[in-house]
Amino acid sequence: MSPTSLLEDLFAYPFMVNAFQAGTIVAVAAGAIGWFMVQRRQSFAGHTLAVIGFPGAAAATWLGSNPAVGYFVACIGGALIIAALPHAGHIGGETGGVGEESAVIGTVQAFALAAGFLFVSLYQGFLSGLNNLLFGTITGVTTSQVQMLAVAGIASLTLLAVIARPLLFATIDPAVAASRGIPVRAVSGAFLVLLGVAAAGTSQVTGSLLVFALLVAPAATAVRLTARPDLGIALSVAIALMVTWAGEAIAYFSPYPIGFWVTSIAFAAFLAASAVSALRERRGRRRQRRTKEAVA
Amino acid sequence: MSNDSAVRFRGVSATVGGRTVWSGVDFTVDAGQFAAVLGPNGVGKTTLLKAILGLVPTSAGTISVFGHRPGADRSRIGYLPQRHAFGPSVRIRGIDIVRLGLDGERWGTPLPSWLQGSKGRAAAERVREVIRLVGAESYAHRPVGQCSGGEQQRLLIAQALVRRPDLLILDEPLDSLDVTNQRSVSALIQSVCRREGIAVVMVAHDVNPILPYLDRVIYLGHGGAVTGAPEQVITPEALTALYGTPVDVLRDRMGRLVVVGQPDAPPEHPHDPEAHA
Numbered sequence: 001m002s003p004t005s006l007l008e009d010l011f012a013y014p015f016m017v018n019a020f021q022a023g024t025i026v027a028v029a030a031g032a033i034g035w036f037m038v039q040r041r042q043s044f045a046g047h048t049l050a051v052i053g054f055p056g057a058a059a060a061t062w063l064g065s066n067p068a069v070g071y072f073v074a075c076i077g078g079a080l081i082i083a084a085l086p087h088a089g090h091i092g093g094e095t096g097g098v099g100e101e102s103a104v105i106g107t108v109q110a111f112a113l114a115a116g117f118l119f120v121s122l123y124q125g126f127l128s129g130l131n132n133l134l135f136g137t138i139t140g141v142t143t144s145q146v147q148m149l150a151v152a153g154i155a156s157l158t159l160l161a162v163i164a165r166p167l168l169f170a171t172i173d174p175a176v177a178a179s180r181g182i183p184v185r186a187v188s189g190a191f192l193v194l195l196g197v198a199a200a201g202t203s204q205v206t207g208s209l210l211v212f213a214l215l216v217a218p219a220a221t222a223v224r225l226t227a228r229p230d231l232g233i234a235l236s237v238a239i240a241l242m243v244t245w246a247g248e249a250i251a252y253f254s255p256y257p258i259g260f261w262v263t264s265i266a267f268a269a270f271l272a273a274s275a276v277s278a279l280r281e282r283r284g285r286r287r288q289r290r291t292k293e294a295v296a
Numbered sequence: 297m298s299n300d301s302a303v304r305f306r307g308v309s310a311t312v313g314g315r316t317v318w319s320g321v322d323f324t325v326d327a328g329q330f331a332a333v334l335g336p337n338g339v340g341k342t343t344l345l346k347a348i349l350g351l352v353p354t355s356a357g358t359i360s361v362f363g364h365r366p367g368a369d370r371s372r373i374g375y376l377p378q379r380h381a382f383g384p385s386v387r388i389r390g391i392d393i394v395r396l397g398l399d400g401e402r403w404g405t406p407l408p409s410w411l412q413g414s415k416g417r418a419a420a421e422r423v424r425e426v427i428r429l430v431g432a433e434s435y436a437h438r439p440v441g442q443c444s445g446g447e448q449q450r451l452l453i454a455q456a457l458v459r460r461p462d463l464l465i466l467d468e469p470l471d472s473l474d475v476t477n478q479r480s481v482s483a484l485i486q487s488v489c490r491r492e493g494i495a496v497v498m499v500a501h502d503v504n505p506i507l508p509y510l511d512r513v514i515y516l517g518h519g520g521a522v523t524g525a526p527e528q529v530i531t532p533e534a535l536t537a538l539y540g541t542p543v544d545v546l547r548d549r550m551g552r553l554v555v556v557g558q559p560d561a562p563p564e565h566p567h568d569p570e571a572h573a
Contacts, residue, residue: 160405161405164405166403168400172388172393177400179377180375180401181370224387230406230408232387
């Protein structure tokens with residue numbers, strides 16, 4: 001099969017065009033927002049927001065409205081609640097930030113999954129609805145959903161572009177950032193809302209449980225490969241795009257679901273980057289030792 | 297007058313959580329002077345720095361920073377808070393951390409310098425210059441989490457200096473450094489302070505590494521403070537008067553000062569047998 005006929009085949013159905021458009025928007029937003037999330041060590045918060053999106057989408061389906069709206073309402077609402085909790089402004093640090101709160105968040109995650117399951121069984125739809133919400137589907141993205149994702153993507157990337165520099169400062173060094181007059185708490189809260197939007201958008205491609213494939217894996221891969229912020233963000237977006245496109249294309253031609261492919265490719269990229277950075281570190285250490293010996 | 301004095305305290309009291317930490321504190325630090333805030337743990341040394349920055353409200357007295365109220369003009373102050381080191385997971389270069397000191401609070405996105413034109417080149421040049429000043433050229437491009445404690449501290453001092461401040465506020469910058477690094481970082485701070493005419497207010501756990509350089513000492517304890525030149529303040533008489541119990545100041549063979557008999561603050565550093573002079 002020639003490449004052109006392959007592409008023609010791939011885009012023969014409108015649902016695939018929708019899937020690629022949705023995937024592209026989501027990958028750009030998740031790649032950029034994910035880079036900050038990894039630097040802030042808020043992956044756990046990101047996962048929680050994604051899981052909270054599941055009962056939102058399930059409830060929306062049950063009530064007969066658009067599940068995409070359910071994702072966004074639940075994720076952004078969850079982000080606002082986490083931002084309002086005391087110590088939400090605190091980031092990672094040496095203790096991982098969440099500390100004792102992780103027990104609370106874990107409980108909330110379990111409850112969110114249970115509530116989502118309840119809504120799915122109340123809906124009494126066919127069982128694949130549950131699978132699609134949790135693990136993603138390639139056929140389910142509607143044109144109106146793509147439009148909604150485009151609006152959310154542009155809005156969140158614009159907000160990110162406005163707060164990026166103070167956000168980076170508040171992430172690396174909250175105390176100095178505060179002494180410079182950066183409203184650290186407000187910036188952190190705004191970022192959680194961005195994270196909610198990214199989680200809600202990504203859920204619509206990969207499903208609630210596999211959001212990490214696009215939100216964490218590309219960013220974690222990029223961070224392992226470079227410590228430069230500009231390059232890291234660009235790399236994270238590029239990896240997210242490649243993972244999404246490749247995953248969607250393979251899912252189209254294979255009988256297995258999109259969530260599996262996207263996650264597997266992202267995982268492979270992450271493993272490769274870890275190997276590269278481990279090799280590089282070892283080489284750097286050996287070189288350092290050699291210089292030291294040469295000096296001595 | 298405001299040209300000369302960088303920081304001026306007149307009868308200042310600070311209350312944190314309903315507890316008066318210290319009261320009636322008077323001192324002046326002039327441009328180009330090196331001042332140390334000393335005293336045992338828990339006496340409010342960091343609170344004093346935060347009062348200068350305008351991050352902690354005071355309950356009595358007046359503070360003026362370059363003739364204005366604290367917090368009015370942050371651009372003239374470089375601040376280095378007390379910290380734990382950046383862990384190995386912090387994946388950002390030292391040069392990026394220094395750069396944040398230049399314009400980190402401006403809204404917007406940090407673009408690569410080749411996209412920013414002449415202003416971006418000037419900013420990049422200033423960052424390189426200050427990295428040279430602290431002697432961090434060889435590791436500024438490494439992820440900061442992989443730098444040693446002394447290297448991280450130099451990069452952070454560069455970050456505090458990058459905007460050419462007139463006042464440098466340092467909270468235990470020598471903490472967690474080995475003796476060699478304590479000495480070289482102290483010498484660096486002193487030379488920057490003299491050469492660029494910057495006033496330095498620095499909290500120190502141990503006065504000895506910086507003793508030769510100090511112009512002023514603010515010794516906190518017992519809810520009050522004695523201030524003045526180091527040879528006036530770190531004396532048995534002055535410290536006995538401050539604490540109301542007999543305190544001795546001993547000098548060992550190396551000329552190091554050891555303060556003996558000051559009432560112990562809560563044992564936050566039980567592993568550190570050294571005197572809190």
